[in-house]
Structure formats: structure tokens, C-alpha cells
Amino acid sequence: MPQCDYDLFVIGAGSGGVRASRMAAQFGARVAVAEEYRPGGTCVIRGCIPKKLMAYASHFADDFEDAAAYGWTVDAPRFSWPTLIANKDKEIARLSGIYARIMENAGAELFRSRAVLEDAHTIRLTDEDRTVTAANILVATGGRPHMPDDVPGIEHAVSSNEVFELKQQPRRVVIVGAGYIAVEFAGIFNGLGSDVTILYRGAEILRGFDLDVRATLHEQMAARGISIRCDSDVKAINRTESGLVLTLKHFEEVEADLVLYATGRTPNVEGLGLEKAGVRLNEWGAVKVDSYSRTSVPHIFAVGDVTDRLQLTPIALREGAAVAETLFNGRPTAVDHENVPTAVFSNPPIGTVGLTEEDAIARHGAVDIYKTSFKPLKHTLTGRDERVLMKLVVHPETDRVLGCHMVGQDAPELVQLAGVAIRLRATKADFDSTVAVHPTSAEELVTLREKAQPATAKAAE
Ligand code: NDP
Numbered sequence: 516m517p518q519c520d521y522d523l524f525v526i527g528a529g530s531g532g533v534r535a536s537r538m539a540a541q542f543g544a545r546v547a548v549a550e551e552y553r554p555g556g557t558c559v560i561r562g563c564i565p566k567k568l569m570a571y572a573s574h575f576a577d578d579f580e581d582a583a584a585y586g587w588t589v590d591a592p593r594f595s596w597p598t599l600i601a602n603k604d605k606e607i608a609r610l611s612g613i614y615a616r617i618m619e620n621a622g623a624e625l626f627r628s629r630a631v632l633e634d635a636h637t638i639r640l641t642d643e644d645r646t647v648t649a650a651n652i653l654v655a656t657g658g659r660p661h662m663p664d665d666v667p668g669i670e671h672a673v674s675s676n677e678v679f680e681l682k683q684q685p686r687r688v689v690i691v692g693a694g695y696i697a698v699e700f701a702g703i704f705n706g707l708g709s710d711v712t713i714l715y716r717g718a719e720i721l722r723g724f725d726l727d728v729r730a731t732l733h734e735q736m737a738a739r740g741i742s743i744r745c746d747s748d749v750k751a752i753n754r755t756e757s758g759l760v761l762t763l764k765h766f767e768e769v770e771a772d773l774v775l776y777a778t779g780r781t782p783n784v785e786g787l788g789l790e791k792a793g794v795r796l797n798e799w800g801a802v803k804v805d806s807y808s809r810t811s812v813p814h815i816f817a818v819g820d821v822t823d824r825l826q827l828t829p830i831a832l833r834e835g836a837a838v839a840e841t842l843f844n845g846r847p848t849a850v851d852h853e854n855v856p857t858a859v860f861s862n863p864p865i866g867t868v869g870l871t872e873e874d875a876i877a878r879h880g881a882v883d884i885y886k887t888s889f890k891p892l893k894h895t896l897t898g899r900d901e902r903v904l905m906k907l908v909v910h911p912e913t914d915r916v917l918g919c920h921m922v923g924q925d926a927p928e929l930v931q932l933a934g935v936a937i938r939l940r941a942t943k944a945d946f947d948s949t950v951a952v953h954p955t956s957a958e959e960l961v962t963l964r965e966k967a968q969p970a971t972a973k974a975a976e
Contacts, residue, residue, distance in 0.1 A: 521547045523842065524638050524649035525623075526630045526787070529556015530828045531819035532655030533614050535835035537621040542843035546623040547647065549630035549640060554614040557657050557820070558828040560607060561679045566699055568603045569679075570860045573706025581897040594707060596684035603679070632788035635812050639788075651814045651842055654794070654802055655835065656787065658780035658820035668752030671759050672774040675700070685709055685773035689761055691749055693720035695859050696777035698732065702862030705741050712769060714747040714761070721859070725871035725920040726970040727886060731904040732922055735863055738900055744769075782821045799823055806849035807841055808834050816842075824852055856934030858927030863901060866930025869918030869937045872969055875908045882917065883909040884970070885943070885963035891923065891956055905959045907943065914942040919960070929957050 523539045525532045528550035540546040553560050572594075579592045618625055628642035632652070639646050660674030673681075675696050688704045690697045693715035705711045713720065713736075720743060721729045737743055744763075751762045752774055761769045782801040789802065795811040797803045801823035808816045816838045819831030830852065837848035856868035875882045886906035894901055903923030907916055919933040936945070951958035 519636060519648040519650045521545045521624075521647065521649040523547075523651045523653060524630070524647065525549070525653045525655055526638070527556065527655035527657055527783075527819075527821075528554040528614060528618065528625065529655060529657045529819060529831065530558050531657075531831035531835035532556070532653065533618055533835070534832045535653050535655065535818065535838045536618050536623040538836055538839035539843050540618070540621040540623040542839060544839075544843045546618075546621075547626060547649070548618055548623050549626040549628050549638070551627075551629035551642075553611045554618070554625070555607070555611040558831075559610045559614060561676050563828055564610060565603050565607055565679050566703070567860055568606065569599065569703045570699065570706075570862070572599050573703045573862065576706045576708070577899070581893070581899060584897040594684075596707070597682070600679075600681070631786060632792040632794075635792040635815065651816065652792075653835075653838055654787065654789070654810070654815065654817040654821055655819050655831070656783040656821045658782050658826065660776065661779045661781040662776050663778060666749055666752065668754070669776070671752045671754055672776045674776055678773075678775055681773070685771075687758065687771045688712070688773045688775065689714060689759075689769055689771035690775045690777055691715075692777040692779070693717065693743075693745075694722070694777060694779065697775075698736070698859060698861040700775055700777065701736060701741050702739075702860070705736075705739055706862055710742075711740075712742040712744060712771070714749060714763070714769070715743070715745045716748050718745055720745070721865075723871075724859075724865070724867060725906065725908075725918070726873065726974060727904060727906050728865055728867060728871075728920045728922055730970070731888070731902070732859075732861055732863070732865060735901065735922065736861065739862065780820060780826060782823070784821060797823055807847060808838050808850070825855055825857075827855065827857060830855065854934065854937050856930045856937075858930060860927065863903075863923050864927050866921045866926030866928075866933070867919070868930050868934040869916070870908055871918060871920070872906075872908050872971055875910075875917045876969075876971060879910055879917070881911050882969065883911045883943075884967045885909065885965070886967045887959050887963060889956075889959065892954055903956050903959075905956075905963070907946070907960070907963060909943045914944055916941050916943055916946060923956055925956055929960070933960070 522544040523546045525536045525548040536546045536548045579589045628640040630638050687710045689712045691714050701711050719729050748764045753760045759771045793812045795803045802817035804822050808818050818834035820826045833850045840846045840848040859865040906920045908918035949961045
């Protein structure tokens with residue numbers, strides 16, 4: 516084909532798109548990126564970063580309360596929602612600017628426009644009403660909240676997009692769903708003083724996580740006053756004079772000032788022209804890719820949440836980097852999606868890596884379980900009824916640690932290094948021979964001596 520305008524055109528300046536375009540430009544490729552909203556994507560604009568800032572805000576409630584046991588007198592603290600939101604917005608604007616500069620400084624051209632494919636090499640910049648051509652294209656358009664369309668009154672609910680922009684703190688919050696976003700926002704609103712109810716259609720929160728983690732977080736959130744109602748389907752939402760009323764099955768009603776639907780995310784593929792270019796989707800509507808993130812069209816790639824892999828920022832970053840390596844650095848690179856450590860910033864938070872007990876049994880037939888639940892040293896003085904869970908899932912024959920699951924304030928920080936050990940195929944004996952760091956919560960991970968009854972066995976009793 517004739518010379519194209521660009522070697523790589525990236526649609527979407529979120530985590531995956533920015534990483535790919537920066538690296539590709541640094542490798543010498545002629546790169547352009549189109550972003551219709553704000554550079555940074557979900558993670559920076561309405562995801563990980565603002566969420567964690569809000570989680571920090573919510574933790575101060577405990578800190579003020581706990582301080583008294585350590586001799587501090589704290590006059591009645593007051594919280595200002597508008598101040599938090601304004602400061603958060605300032606930081607997000609700063610980060611978004613950094614993302615734009617990262618690309619431009621690397622030599623990538625940034626178009627602030629929506630981009631759609633006209634054919635497999637032609638991209639229309641709709642805001643500029645012109646087309647450009649590219650030898651390779653990367654679709655990195657991310658995802659958006661999925662809101663069920665079969666609930667009358669769903670328009671009264673907000674998603675995780677709008678929840679970051681609320682002008683006022685809601686007094687009564689109902690959250691529908693019990694995945695990552697639901698439990699994280701439950702912790703945030705609860706810490707900031709709102710009444711929080713989780714309505715979940717299943718039997719236990721956080722499907723897919725280890726059973727002990729699910730039960731522990733449920734118990735700890737309930738102890739903090741969050742009402743968790745499992746087996747609850749929302750039939751309708753109505754606005755009344757006293758607020759929003761959710762009607763559940765069996766005609767029960769729950770009142771709220773804010774209804775947050777945290778019911779999963781959908782890939783952003785609509786109107787992108789993917790079909791015109793010949794890019795195939797899978798049965799869930801996500802772009803179908805191979806392990807190199809190549810779509811059904813060999814020179815079109817897709818990374819991040821628009822594909823159906825792990826919806827996590829560091830994964831999108833890896834996938835974006837791998838595309839740049841493959842195309843422009845002579846190093847075809849596939850991303851390994853096994854043993855990815857992850858954290859849920861609930862309160863208390865979760866850190867998890869590797870196989871859950873259930874998955875390990877399904878894969879290996881049997882497992883040895885080592886676990887402990889204890890009150891952290893800090894709370895021996897405060898009396899706070901908070902417990903830490905640490906659990907190792909171990910192969911009974913090879914002694915290899917297959918999974919590490921933790922609930923507790925330091926879990927997200929700890930799981931990063933537990934992830935290294937698990938990737939290095941550490942055995943339980945390796946954990947045991949590592950000297951403890953004292954006094955920490957982490958030391959429990961290397962001092963777990965007694966086998967415990969598997970949670971799956973207990974659940975089956
Ligand atoms: P999740 O997939 O984690 O959870 C979705 C929840 O909504 C589940 O409890 C699910 O129930 C429920 N649900 C789905 N559809 C419906 C429906 N129609 N009616 C009622 N309930 C429904 O999605 P989230 O929205 O919480 O988060 C999206 C993704 O973003 C996560 O999977 C994660 O990968 C990523 N993320 C990561 C974070 C982190 O790394 N800390 C933070 C936030 C998000 P069921 O279990 O029955 O399917």
C-alpha cells in the first residue's frame with residue numbers, strides 16, 4: 516500500500532493507549548493518538564486514582580477515632596465533601612495534563628477528537644472532519660459502566676462515572692452489585708458517614724474471589740455498619756418526595772438518596788467502525804485478540820478493557836507496551852495473564868494473587884490451606900474490632916504456593932511482593948525459611964505452621 520500518514524494510530528488515550536503510543540514514538544515510529552474526552556482514561560479520570568483519593572479521605576474517620584487510645588485529643592472533626600471533590604478534581608486535571616505531555620514529549624501527535632475507522636487503514640477524525648491513514652492501528656477505547664436496561668427507573672441511578680462528580684454527599688446510599696466497584700464505594704461512603712446498603716443478586720459478595728476473603732470482607736463491612744443484602748434483585752426505582760425508593764423482589768422497599776449501579780463494565784466498541792475494518796468481536800461484544808493483542812485484522816491491535824481479558828490498569832499498560840515492542844522494537848511480546856496480583860480498596864482492603872482455594876482444587880484436585888485471622892497490633896489499644904486474614908493455598912505434592920489472599924489494611928501493599936514470590940514459584944518451605952519482620956502483620960505469612968480446614972470443605976458441611 517502507499518505510504519501512510521502514520522506508522523501507528525492509537526484510538527484512546529487511556530493507560531494502554533498512552534503507554535503504547537509513548538513507547539512506539541520512542542522506538543522511532545510516527546505515532547498519532549486520538550482522544551475524544553480527557554487524556555488519562557478511566558484509571559486517571561474516573562477510576563483507580565480518584566477512587567483511591569476518596570478512599571484515603573474515608574479512612575480519616577477511623578484515624579480520628581483511634582487516635583484517642585494513643586493519647587491524642589481530637590476535637591470533633593468535620594468533613595467537607597466539596598473540598599474533597601475540588602482537590603480531587605485539581606489533581607486529576609494535573610495528571611491528565613501529564614498524560615498528554617508524556618505522549619507529546621515522546622513525539623506522538625495528539626488529536627482531541629473522536630476517531631472512527633472508515634476502513635482497515637483509514638481513520639476519520641470526526642471533530643476535525645478529515646481522514647488520516649495508518650499502517651497499524653491500536654484500539655484502546657476502554658470500557659464504560661454497564662447499566663441493566665430492564666429495571667424501570669434506572670435513569671434515577673448513577674454509575675461509577677457520575678459518582679465522582681456529585682455536588683453533595685448523599686446521606687443514604689444504595690449500591691447495586693457486589694464486585695470491585697461496589698465494595699470500594701461502600702467503604703468510601705461508609706467511612707465518610709453515609710448510610711450504605713449493598714444489594715446483591717447472588718449469595719455472597721465478590722464472586723470469583725477466594726471464599727475466605729469473601730466471607731471476611733462481608734463480616735468486616737457489616738461490622739462497620741454497611742448493610743449487605745444478598746439474594747436481592749431490584750425490580751424498580753421510583754423518585755418520591757422523600758428520595759428514591761427501590762422495590763425489590765417480594766415487594767420489599769429500600770429508600771436512598773443515591774443509587775449507584777456497579778454492575779460491571781462494557782467494552783467501548785459502538786460506532787468505531789470496527790466492522791468496516793473487518794475487526795471481529797467475541798460473544799460479549801469485546802474485541803477478539805490473540806496473545807499479542809492482534810485482532811482478526813493483522814495490522815489492527817486492541818488492548819485494555821475493550822478486549823475481554825483482565826480489566827486492570829497494569830494489564831492495559833503491559834498490553835500497550837507489548838504492542839509497541841512487537842511492532843517497532845523487533846521483539847514480539849505476548850502478555851502473561853496468569854498470577855496477576857490485584858487489590859480491592861474496600862475497607863478493609865483486599866490483596867490477592869494466584870489461585871483461589873476453589874480454583875486450585877478444580878485444577879489440582881486437592882490443596883493444603885494455611886490461614887490465620889488475627890487482630891492487628893494497632894487495635895490492641897484502640898479496641899477496634901478489625902481482623903486481618905492471611906491465607907496461603909499450597910500444592911499438596913510440590914509444596915508450591917499457588918495463591919495468597921489477604922484482607923487487612925496493608926494487604927494491597929503486601930500482595931505486590933507476594934506476587935513476586937508466586938511468580939518465582941516459591942514453595943511453602945521458601946516462605947517458612949524466610950525470617951519474619953517483627954512486629955508486622957506480614958510476618959504471619961512466613962509463620963503459618965498448621966494446616967487449616969479448607970473453606971470449601973467447611974462450606975460443604
Ligand atoms: P464486577 O464484575 O467486579 O462486579 C459486577 C457486579 O455486578 C457483580 O456483583 C455482578 O453480580 C453484579 N451484576 C452484574 N450485572 C448485574 C445486573 N444486571 N443486575 C444486578 N447485578 C449485576 O464489576 P465492577 O463494575 O465492580 O468493576 C468492573 C471491573 O473494573 C472489575 O471487574 C475490575 O476488573 C475493574 N476494577 C478494578 C479495580 C481495582 O483493581 N481495584 C477497582 C474497580 C474496578 P454477579 O457476581 O452475580 O455476576
